[in-house]
Amino acid sequence: MIEMSYRLPQQRVLHTALPGxxxxxxxxxxxxxxxxxxxxxxxxxxxxxxxxxxxxxxxxxxxxLASGIAVTNVGASHPKVVAAVRDQVERFTHTCFMVTPYEAYIQVAEQLAELTPGTHEKRSVLFNSGAEAVENAVKVARLATGRPAVVAFDHAYHGRTNLTMALTAKNMPYKAHFGPFAPEVYRMPMSYPFRDGGTDGAMAARAAISRIEKQLGADSVAAIIIEPIQGEGGFIVPAPGFLPTLAEWARANGVVFIADEVQTGFARTGDWFACDHEGVVPDIITMAKGIAGGMPLSAITGRAEQLDAVHAGGLGGTYGGNPVACAAALAAIEVMKDExxxxxxxxxxxxxxxxxxxxxxxxxxxxxxxxxxxxxxxxxxxxxxxxxxxxxxxxxxxxxxxxxxxxxxxxxxxxxxxxxxxxxxxxxxxxxxxxxxxxxxxxxxxxxx
CATH class of the missing domain: 3.90.1150.10 (Aspartate Aminotransferase, domain 1)
Incomplete structure (x- = not known):
């Protein structure tokens, strides 16, 4: 890391009891x-x-020690991000990419194609929140495969919208009294080394796969969605081999492997993405949080043939890929690289x-x-x-x-x-x-x- 200079004194000082x-x-x-x-x-x-x-x-x-829940990876007011946001705000704050598009959206998509795992041809779509990214990843997977079922895992957290609550495992506070939830979501056991006796990762994955095949049948599964390191569930790091074994099975059976890297992405785990640690290449990756230095932005990046299969107008949103947020993302990514x-x-x-x-x-x-x-x-x-x-x-x-x-x-x-x-x-x-x-x-x- 290059030598940093800070605008505020980097010190702990308490003038009052908390809260003041x-x-x-x-x-x-x-x-x-x-x-x-x-x-x-x-x-x-x-x-x-x-x-x-x-x-x-x-x-x-x-x-x-929170970073706004893994958002301000580059700090909450990095001068390069501040300058980029200020410059963009002075030019225009919004036109809607679906009405009159702009270059920054394309630039962000180009950066994501470069940074995300895999060398295959990729396409991206930008949204506002992690939950939106997850919802749209599932939409793409279902359309691309023509299948209904989505497999999620114990201890998972994927968001607070109806579908993402269905994907999320923990009831309180995320799901209690908010149902009924979106259908065709099925939960499988997660590799949790501290609580499953240190079961070998590949063996744990095969146990989950066996349940999928018996309870659902591979030909009904559109997608597997998993956090490479689970966030709200307890920062659970699956045993080595768990993710690669799941990804290999998915690819062999035409199932879209979705890596939810909303919390783990953008340098947080010591790689650009947590999937990089074991060389796992997801079909679709969901991103948000650390992408834009605190501005609201999220994205999905995936295989070109899957995302391009969606009809025109099937993906998007009024604020998705807002130009100010895109400017912040380009600056934040530059900081992550340079530093x-x-x-x-x-x-x-x-x-x-x-x-x-x-x-x-x-x-x-x-x-x-x-x-x-x-x-x-x-x-x-x-x-x-x-x-x-x-x-x-x-x-x-x-x-x-x-x-x-x-x-x-x-x-x-x-x-x-x-x-x-x-x-x-x-x-x-x-x-x-x-x-x-x-x-x-x-x-x-x-x-x-």
């Missing part, structure tokens, strides 16, 4: 105006953000995993340390068991916030702390954040046990 008075005022206004169903992890309100810090409305500077952010993600992972593995030797409540690159997790359990301990995960996250470090919890059982720092965070700030986290785990993981 101004954040509390905004919380009261929010309660009267914003629907209660919209939750927030931290009760502090952002005024500024840069590099690895978020400054709240009370002037507190917090270390960011070698895949390499930076690997460096972050080496620092964090070393510290976490040492800590795990001392704290039995840490069931597993896992992740890849700058997508890292600690799963908490009752010592001596694999019984999930969601209370400990919540307590650790709350303690970190009190100390000025923003973390996230996740997992089917709510017992995982996940780390998604901006890839431009400096080593000194990263070490400070990790020290706060490790201290919280050490204190809370042994208290009363």
């Amino acid at each position: 008075p101004r954040s509390q005022e905004l919380a009261a206004r929010r309660k009267a105006a914003v629907a209660a169903g919209v939750g927030s992890t931290a009760p502090v309100y952002t005024a500024d953000a840069d590099g690895g810090v978020i400054v709240d409305v009370d002037g507190n500077s917090l270390i960011d 070698d952010l895949p390499g930076r993600a690997r460096h972050i992972g080496e620092i964090a995993l070393t510290r976490f593995r040492e800590l795990a030797q001392e704290i039995p409540a840490i069931g597993e340390v896992r992740g890849r690159g700058a997508m890292l997790a600690l799963e908490f359990v009752r010592p001596g068991t694999t019984e999930p301990d969601p209370a400990l995960a919540s307590a650790v996250a709350a303690r970190c916030l009190q100390q000025g470090v923003i973390t996230l919890t996740c997992g089917t059982y709510g017992n995982v702390i996940r780390l998604l720092p901006p890839l431009v965070i400096g080593d000194e700030l990263l070490h400070e954040a990790l020290s706060v986290l490790c201290t919280a785990i050490a204190e809370l993981g042994t208290a009363g046990r």
Whole structure:
């Protein structure tokens, strides 16, 4: 990574208890105006953000280990992204690509063809959110194959729309009371090494394939959709061989293999995409989050023959590929290349995993340390068991916030702390954040046990 200069001081500073008075005022206004169903992890309100810090409305500077859920990989206000957005806004904010198109959309599609796995001929379509990308990937797969069924996996998260809720495994808070859901979605077992006894990846894949063949029949399956590393489900890294075996079976049976890289994409895992780690080439890949430095943009990129099979007008949307978001994406991709952010993600992972593995030797409540690159997790359990301990995960996250470090919890059982720092965070700030986290785990993981 090249030497970074930051607009804001890269330091943790607490002027008030959290939340401060101004954040509390905004919380009261929010309660009267914003629907209660919209939750927030931290009760502090952002005024500024840069590099690895978020400054709240009370002037507190917090270390960011969330990146807006893997969005601000290049930071929340990288000067190249800011300049690109400002330049585009001064020219035009919208015309709708389906009405009068513009070059930036094409440029983004060209970049995606270059960066995504595989050397086959590709086509792309741009949308606004990860859920939109997933919905449209399924549409393409069903049209291209003429088949109805879609296979998803245990612990999966694919979005909050009707179809993507059907694909998502976790009921609360994502699905509870929102049904009925889209039909022809079938769930299969996931490779979860910590909880399946370390089953060999290829063997776990064959078990899932056997269920698909017995329960559905390969000739009824349009697509398999899977996160190469599961996100909301707990940052579950499948055993080596699981993804390649599934992809090989899909290709042999005319099934579209969709890699949902909404959270794992764009340098986050130490490769441009998580599929790159085992050389898996998906037929369609879904992307969002880190693609545009915080501007709303998503995409699907896939085999030309599949995407081009869709009739004119069958794909699109009013705001899909908005010119401002496209400008931001082109700048963000340039930053990722120029500053070698895949390499930076690997460096972050080496620092964090070393510290976490040492800590795990001392704290039995840490069931597993896992992740890849700058997508890292600690799963908490009752010592001596694999019984999930969601209370400990919540307590650790709350303690970190009190100390000025923003973390996230996740997992089917709510017992995982996940780390998604901006890839431009400096080593000194990263070490400070990790020290706060490790201290919280050490204190809370042994208290009363």
